[in-house]
Amino acid sequence: MELMELFTKGGPVMYLLLVTSIAVAVIGIERLRFYIHVGSGSEDFLHNLRGRLHAQTAEEVLNYCRQEKNALSEIASSGIQAAINGENVEVALDIAYEEIAMNLRARLNYLSMIVTLAPLLGLLGTIAGMIESFNIFSVQAGQPLAITGGIGEALIATATGLCVAIFALIVHTYFAQKLDEMLTKLDKTASIVLGAFSRRKDL
DSSP states (O other): OHHHHHHHHTOTHHHHHHHHHHHHHHHHHHHHHHHHHHHTTHHHHHHHHHHHHHHSOHHHHHHHHHHSOSHHHHHHHHHHHHHHTTOOHHHHHHHHHHHHHHHHHTTHHHHHHHHHHHHHHHHHHHHHHHHHHHHHHHHSTTOHHHHHHHHHHHHHHHHHHHHHHHHHHHHHHHHHHHHHHHHHHHHHHHHHHHHHHHHHHHO
16 A cells, blocks of 8 residues: 555656556566577587588588577578578678577667666656645745655655666666677677688688
């Protein structure tokens, strides 16, 4: 009950902050599931890929890549398929890399925006509350509790905005780190595929 009272005292801006906090949670859950999916078995795949490219034919390695379901197998499949078709392997790898990187970065900008937006919404709610408090004080002269109590209630919005921003910052930082890790693995995979087929042309 006290939580609902605090929410109500924070003013209309609290509803916007509630929406932003729900958005952070939804984006975080969706991104977590996505990163788990595209990163599953990536370490083993990266470890096995180099050996298979040396010991097996391109078609055999391509079949192995298509059996795997992660981001590394997607970029490797694109490069190997291009080599089999006689196309430019480097261009195929670059195109696949950009597509996968775009999917990995999806919706992270919204988290970054909420980190900045939430404190501003909280500040807006506080300013609106303080204006109302001063109006009450001007009517009820000689009653200092009227203004101090109103300011205390107005600060609820700022505190809530900061909490939402901190939550969004933690979630964004976590996925920014995961993004860097996945992009590094994608770079390694592309280099392994490109190097393998460059050597085959030289033989």
